[in-house]
Amino acid sequence: MTSPTTDAGPVLIDPAPDTFVLPFTRLRPGVDPAQLPRFADLTWRLSLMNRKESVRPLVIDWSRCPAPLRPALMRAAFAELHVPTPAVLLQQRASRSVTQPTSLRQYFLTWIRFARWLASRGVLELSQVTAEDLEVYAEHRRTAGRRWRTDQRALGVISRLWAYAPFLPESDRLVMPPWEDPAAVMSDFLGTNDDAPEGENAVPIVHPAVMSPLLVWALRTVLDLGEDIVAATREHRRLLASIPAQATPGGIETVRDHMRRLLASGQRLPASVGPAAAAVAARYGGELPPMANTFLAAALGVTPGQVATARGSMAEELRPEHFGPGPVLDVPIAGRIGDLPWRPPIGFDEVDSLVLHLSTAALICCAYLSGMRPEEVLALRRGCCTRTERSDGTLRFQVTGHHFKGVLDEDGNAIPEGELRPDPWIVLEPVARAIAVAEQLEDGELLFTRTLFRGARRTIEARTQLSSDAAVERIRAFTVWANQLAVAHGRTHELIPADPDGAVALRRFRRTIAWFIYRQPGGRIALAVQYGHAATA
Known part of the structure; x- marks a missing residue:
C-alpha cells in the first residue's frame, strides 16, 4: 500500500x-x-x-x-x-x-x-x-x-x-x-490511572460454581449422550436425503391416501413440533396444528410442497384431534443419566437443536481443557488430532492447528489468517473424543461452523466458521438445556447457575483453567509450557 x-x-x-x-x-x-x-x-x-x-x-x-x-x-x-x-x-x-x-x-x-x-x-x-x-x-x-x-x-x-x-x-x-x-x-x-497494572489479565474467570457443573454436563453430553445424538443425526440426514428434488408424479394423491389410511386405522397424523411450528401456525391461522411435512415427504418419497398441498385439500375433513405428537426416529436410546435412560426416543424435529447442543459441548471441552485461545479452537479442522502410543504404553493426544496472536509479517503487521503452530497442543483424551464427535457432526473441514443446522441464517459473505459471539449464544442455550435435564433427572445439585460476571465467553475458559492450574503445585511452570507464557518462561 x-x-x-x-x-x-x-x-x-x-x-x-x-x-x-x-x-x-x-x-x-x-x-x-x-x-x-x-x-x-x-x-x-x-x-x-x-x-x-x-x-x-x-x-x-x-x-x-x-x-x-x-x-x-x-x-x-x-x-x-x-x-x-x-x-x-x-x-x-x-x-x-x-x-x-x-x-x-x-x-x-x-x-x-x-x-x-x-x-x-x-x-x-x-x-x-x-x-x-x-x-x-x-x-x-x-x-x-x-x-x-x-x-x-x-x-x-x-x-x-x-x-x-x-x-x-x-x-x-x-x-x-x-x-x-x-x-x-x-x-x-x-486523572490518576486507577486501573489494574499494565499487562495484568483483566478477563474474569468463569466462577468455579458455574464452571464445575458446566464442564460436567459438557463431558456427559460428549462421552455418554453423544452416540445417541450422532445416531439420530445420521438417520435424520438419511431421511432428508431421500426427499426428491422435484415433485413426484401422483405424489399429492399418494399423501392423501396415506393420511386417510392413518385416520381409518385410528392413528393420528404426525404434527410438527419444531421451533418454527408455533410461528407458522400463528402466521397462517386456523385451528389445525401444522403437520410434519418434511418427515412425511421423506417417508413417502414426495416433496414437502406436495404434502402441504395434500393437507390443504383435506382441510374440510380434518379436525384438531386428528393430529398427534411429532414423529420420532427409529433410533434406540443407549445413553443413561444415573440408572435411567437420559430421554425418550428422539423426535424428528428435535435433531437440529440436539446437534447444536452436542457441538457446543464438544466446543466447551476443547476450549476449556486445552487452554486454546478462541480463534485457535474455532479454526480447528478435520484430522487435527492424532493419537500416539509411546514406548512405555501410555497414550498421547496431540492437536495441530493455527495460532494468531503475535503472528506478524516482515513489516510488523498482523497476519489475519495466522500460521500453523510450531508445537502441537498436548490434550487429554476427553478433548480427543470431543474432536471426534465434532468431526461426525460436520460435513466440511472446519469442526465448528455457523452452518451446522438447516436453519442457519445465510449472510452475503461465504463464511462458515463459528464466531466467538455466536459461541456465547450457543453456550447460553446449552446451559438452559442442561439445566432442564438436571431438573428432569432430579439432579438439582448439578444445576448451572448464572455467572456473576455475565455471559460465559470462550476467552474466559483459557483464563479459568489457568487460574486453576496456577494454584496447583508446579502450576506456574505448567502454564509456561502449555500456554506459552513468555514472562514466566
Whole structure:
C-alpha cells in the first residue's frame, strides 16, 4: 500500500460517490465485487477484508453519524483504509502500519460518538474544534465512569483524526489534541490511572460454581449422550436425503391416501413440533396444528410442497384431534443419566437443536481443557488430532492447528489468517473424543461452523466458521438445556447457575483453567509450557 503523494505533497482525500471503499489488495479471496461498498453507501462491511473466518460482520452504519459531520468522518475513514498509518502514530506502542478490520470498526464507532458530542455543542466542522473543546471532551469521558484505559484508548483514536489531517480537506482537519503535546501526560486530562497494572489479565474467570457443573454436563453430553445424538443425526440426514428434488408424479394423491389410511386405522397424523411450528401456525391461522411435512415427504418419497398441498385439500375433513405428537426416529436410546435412560426416543424435529447442543459441548471441552485461545479452537479442522502410543504404553493426544496472536509479517503487521503452530497442543483424551464427535457432526473441514443446522441464517459473505459471539449464544442455550435435564433427572445439585460476571465467553475458559492450574503445585511452570507464557518462561 503506498501513500497518495506527489512532489507538491499529499493528495487530498475526496473520493467520488461511486469509489470503492475497501482496498482491493486487502479483500478476502472470492469476494463478489457486487458486495463491495462504495463511498456514497452509508453501510460499509469491513469484514470483507478479514481473512480470519470467525470474525463478526463488522458493519459500520454511517447513518448514525450527524449529517453535517458525516462526510468529513467518511473521508477520514477512507484515509485510514488507503493511507499507511502516519509516522506520528507508529511511535505509539500498539500501532501498526496496516490496521486490521476489527480495530478499524472500533475507531470509526469512536469517531461517530465523538461527532455526536460535537453536534450537541453546535460544532458542524472538524476544523471548528479547538484545543479547549478537546479538553472538555476528555473531561466528559472522564466523568462518565468508564475504565481509565478505555478512555485513554478513545482519546488515542481521536488523535488519529489529527494524524490524518494533512491528507484531508481544510474543513476536515482536526487541531492537535492537547494530550499529544510532548510536555503533556494523559493523567493531566483523565486523572490518576486507577486501573489494574499494565499487562495484568483483566478477563474474569468463569466462577468455579458455574464452571464445575458446566464442564460436567459438557463431558456427559460428549462421552455418554453423544452416540445417541450422532445416531439420530445420521438417520435424520438419511431421511432428508431421500426427499426428491422435484415433485413426484401422483405424489399429492399418494399423501392423501396415506393420511386417510392413518385416520381409518385410528392413528393420528404426525404434527410438527419444531421451533418454527408455533410461528407458522400463528402466521397462517386456523385451528389445525401444522403437520410434519418434511418427515412425511421423506417417508413417502414426495416433496414437502406436495404434502402441504395434500393437507390443504383435506382441510374440510380434518379436525384438531386428528393430529398427534411429532414423529420420532427409529433410533434406540443407549445413553443413561444415573440408572435411567437420559430421554425418550428422539423426535424428528428435535435433531437440529440436539446437534447444536452436542457441538457446543464438544466446543466447551476443547476450549476449556486445552487452554486454546478462541480463534485457535474455532479454526480447528478435520484430522487435527492424532493419537500416539509411546514406548512405555501410555497414550498421547496431540492437536495441530493455527495460532494468531503475535503472528506478524516482515513489516510488523498482523497476519489475519495466522500460521500453523510450531508445537502441537498436548490434550487429554476427553478433548480427543470431543474432536471426534465434532468431526461426525460436520460435513466440511472446519469442526465448528455457523452452518451446522438447516436453519442457519445465510449472510452475503461465504463464511462458515463459528464466531466467538455466536459461541456465547450457543453456550447460553446449552446451559438452559442442561439445566432442564438436571431438573428432569432430579439432579438439582448439578444445576448451572448464572455467572456473576455475565455471559460465559470462550476467552474466559483459557483464563479459568489457568487460574486453576496456577494454584496447583508446579502450576506456574505448567502454564509456561502449555500456554506459552513468555514472562514466566
